[in-house]
Amino acid sequence: MRIASFNINGIRARLPRLVEWLEERRPTVACLQEIKCQDDAFPAAEFEAIGYKAIWHGQKGFNGVAILAEGAGPVEAGRGLPGDPEDEQARFIEADIAGPGGPVRVVNLYLPNGNPHPGPKFDYKIAWMARLRARLQELLAAEIPTVVVGDFNVIPEDKDVFSARAMAADALMQPASRDAYRRLLNDGWTDAIDTLNPRGGVWTYWDYQAGAWQRDHGFRIDHLLLSPQCADRLLAAGVDKAYRGREKASDHAPVWVELA
DNA sequence: ATGCCTAAGCCCCTTAGA
Numbered sequence: 651m652r653i654a655s656f657n658i659n660g661i662r663a664r665l666p667r668l669v670e671w672l673e674e675r676r677p678t679v680a681c682l683q684e685i686k687c688q689d690d691a692f693p694a695a696e697f698e699a700i701g702y703k704a705i706w707h708g709q710k711g712f713n714g715v716a717i718l719a720e721g722a723g724p725v726e727a728g729r730g731l732p733g734d735p736e737d738e739q740a741r742f743i744e745a746d747i748a749g750p751g752g753p754v755r756v757v758n759l760y761l762p763n764g765n766p767h768p769g770p771k772f773d774y775k776i777a778w779m780a781r782l783r784a785r786l787q788e789l790l791a792a793e794i795p796t797v798v799v800g801d802f803n804v805i806p807e808d809k810d811v812f813s814a815r816a817m818a819a820d821a822l823m824q825p826a827s828r829d830a831y832r833r834l835l836n837d838g839w840t841d842a843i844d845t846l847n848p849r850g851g852v853w854t855y856w857d858y859q860a861g862a863w864q865r866d867h868g869f870r871i872d873h874l875l876l877s878p879q880c881a882d883r884l885l886a887a888g889v890d891k892a893y894r895g896r897e898k899a900s901d902h903a904p905v906w907v908e909l910a
Numbered sequence: 911a912t913g914c915c916t917a918a919g920c921c922c923c924t925t926a927g928a
Contacts, residue, residue: 659916659927663916663918684927687918711925711926822928855928900916
């Protein structure tokens with residue numbers, strides 16, 4: 651099965667491009683971030699028409715996540731990141747997906763950006779990452795085959811950015827952000843793209859500004875983390891880079907992992 | 911040091927993104 655993740659930056663503005671990608675690539679599961687719409691505005695019928703059932707967690711104007719799956723569709727297993735009842739931002743949804751190798755839990759997240767650093771938005775990011783770690787530790791302890799995907803808004807190492815110097819002040823690569831991401835990996839999650847591209851130089855995001863796409867000034871912030879049960883089944887992982895170059899593209903490209 | 915683009919709210923500028 652192939653599980654994909656795509657920060658689409660507005661589902662209404664991107665719908666024709668998104669349908670195009672789904673039909674051309676046919677991922678088994680497609681996790682979307684930054685849908686930027688309220689629940690009643692989610693275009694579920696358009697996805698049904700091409701064979702995908704969906705669950706979604708939206709909010710007005712910003713954020714918002716969704717999981718699409720072929721066949722029987724996703725079975726929701728939770729929405730909203732546990733650990734802070736005050737947090738109402740729509741950034742987290744979990745589902746179980748039936749597969750030929752047994753069910754797989756898919757966690758789809760849109761981690762806070764955290765800029766500007768320092769400041770309250772950065773503090774929210776780091777606190778969110780601590781809550782995420784706690785939730786993911788529960789899933790590891792349960793030994794559920796799990797794939798955690800999404801826009802993590804963390805550049806894990808200098809090899810994951812076109813210029814570490816240009817981005818040095820950014821929240822995406824502050825030591826506190828990287829340490830929190832490293833702690834996740836140390837708990838037992840496998841970063842699929844990094845494992846298959848250990849020398850780096852793989853980008854998943856290119857800014858709209860300053861000709862970043864034309865200059866290939868990107869970085870890697872969209873990640874696919876595999877629990878040990880899924881890491882054993884890793885066949886391939888990659889970036890659908892060409893979609894970033896199309897008309898009306900998102901500033902992110904889709905990423906995907908293929909499991910046996 | 912700053913803006914470079916883009917989407918969406920709400921209503922043509924502001925907020926947020928990364």
